[in-house]
Amino acid sequence: xxxxxxxxxxxxxxxNAVLETEVTKVGCRMPAARKTxxxxxxxxxxxxxxxxxxxxxxxxxxxxxxxxxxIHYISPNIYCCGAGTAADTEMTTQIIxxxxxxxxxxxxxxPRVATANRMLKQMLFRYQGHIGAALVLGGMDCNGPHLxxxxxxxxxDKLPYVTMGSxxxxxxxxxxxxxxQDMEEEDAKRLVRDxxxxxIFNDLGSGSNIDLCxxxxxxxxxxRPHDMANxxxxxxxxxxxxxxxxxxxxxxxxxxxxxxxxETIQTMDTS
Amino acid sequence: xxxxxxxxxxxxxxxxxxxxxxxxxYGVQDTxxxxxxSVKNELLxxxxxxxxxxNFQLNQDKMNFSTxxxxxxxxxxxxxQMEYRAARQIQRLPFLQSSHLALxxxxxxxxxxxxxxxxxxxxQSEMVGEPHIMVEYKLGLM
Numbered sequence: 001x002x003x004x005x006x007x008x009x010x011x012x013x014x015x016n017a018v019l020e021t022e023v024t025k026v027g028c029r030m031p032a033a034r035k036t037x038x039x040x041x042x043x044x045x046x047x048x049x050x051x052x053x054x055x056x057x058x059x060x061x062x063x064x065x066x067x068x069x070x071i072h073y074i075s076p077n078i079y080c081c082g083a084g085t086a087a088d089t090e091m092t093t094q095i096i097x098x099x100x101x102x103x104x105x106x107x108x109x110x111p112r113v114a115t116a117n118r119m120l121k122q123m124l125f126r127y128q129g130h131i132g133a134a135l136v137l138g139g140m141d142c143n144g145p146h147l148x149x150x151x152x153x154x155x156x157d158k159l160p161y162v163t164m165g166s167x168x169x170x171x172x173x174x175x176x177x178x179x180x181q182d183m184e185e186e187d188a189k190r191l192v193r194d195x196x197x198x199x200i201f202n203d204l205g206s207g208s209n210i211d212l213c214x215x216x217x218x219x220x221x222x223x224r225p226h227d228m229a230n231x232x233x234x235x236x237x238x239x240x241x242x243x244x245x246x247x248x249x250x251x252x253x254x255x256x257x258x259x260x261x262x263e264t265i266q267t268m269d270t271s
Numbered sequence: 272x273x274x275x276x277x278x279x280x281x282x283x284x285x286x287x288x289x290x291x292x293x294x295x296x297y298g299v300q301d302t303x304x305x306x307x308x309s310v311k312n313e314l315l316x317x318x319x320x321x322x323x324x325x326n327f328q329l330n331q332d333k334m335n336f337s338t339x340x341x342x343x344x345x346x347x348x349x350x351x352q353m354e355y356r357a358a359r360q361i362q363r364l365p366f367l368q369s370s371h372l373a374l375x376x377x378x379x380x381x382x383x384x385x386x387x388x389x390x391x392x393x394x395q396s397e398m399v400g401e402p403h404i405m406v407e408y409k410l411g412l413m
Contacts, residue, residue, distance in 0.1 A: 017318040
C-alpha cells in the first residue's frame, strides 16, 4: 500500500526542522506540542492483567484536556497505554493497530502481544526517539498474559508490573510495596487504582480521573472512569443579585421605527 | 520486515547519496524542476533523520537481498530483482496516478500501513504537474 510519495512526505518534516531554526532567530516560538505528563501502569495478576492511566493532558503549564483517554485499542485482546507527546502515542498506536489487524487477517489467528511489541520497537527505533511515545503494552494471547514497557528510543522490557510517565516513580513506590505474584482480580484493580492515585496526587503532570482496563481470557473491561478522584466542586451559594437591589431613578423609552424594506425567502437545499 | 542480518552485511548498506539537485542541460541545476537552490541545503541535512529516511527502503532491500544471497545462493535475489524490474514497468503515463499494485504485492506492502499511506494523499495534492512536460521528460526529449 506504499505510494511513491515518501519523499514529498519527508519534505514537510525537513521544512519544519528548518523553520524551527529560523523562527527562533526572528524571536518567535514554535507552538508547544501537547504532552501527556502522565502516570500509566500495568500489572499482571492470576488470570490476566490490569492497565491503568490518569486522564490529564498538559500543554506546558496548562491543562489542555481534563478527561483524555490514554488507554488505546490495539486489537480485541491487546490494549496500550501511552505517555509522552499525545499525537505521537495516538498515531503510533493506530498505525500498529491497523498493521496488526492486517497481519492477523493474513495469518488467520488472534494477534500476539509479542508481535505488537516487535512492530512498535522497530518503528520507534527507526525514528531514533524523535517520536516521543512511551508505551505500556499489555494483552492476553494463547500463551497467557504479557506486559511490556516500550521507551521512545525503541528499547522494551517484559515485566510483571511496569509504570511509565512523569508520575511513574510515585506509582512504582506503591507497586514495590504491595505487589504480590498471582493476585486476585479485585486486589489487582485496587493496587492499580492506588498507584495511579499516588501519581495523580504527587505529580503535577497527572490528574483528574483514573481509567482502568482489565484484560482476561475472552473478556475486556474498559472502565472509564473507574474512579473520579478529582471531582470539580459545586458552588454552594448563588452570587446573582436579586431584582430590585439597585434602585431605579429615571426611566425613558425610545421606540426604534424599523420598516420592512425587502423580504426574501431562501429555501435550504435538502436534496 | 526489519530483519537484521549478520554483522558482515552492514557494510553493504551505508550509501550516503548526496542531496544534490537535478542537473539539467549544460550541467547547471534545473531551476524549473527543483526550485531555487541553496548551498546549505545541499551540503547539510536539515533534520537528523533526513539521510536515514531517504535511504531507508534502499538499505532495507540491500540488507535483505544480501542475507538472502548468503542463505539461498545468488539465484534468489536475482530472480526477485528481475520480478521487481518487470513489475516496476507496469505504470500509467507519468502525470496519472498508477496503483503500483504488482510492485506492492511483490514487496509485501499490500499487508502493511505506514506514514506514506496516511500522510500526503496524492488526491489532496494542490500542485498538478504539467502533463506535456512530464511526458517529454520521461521520454528523454526534454
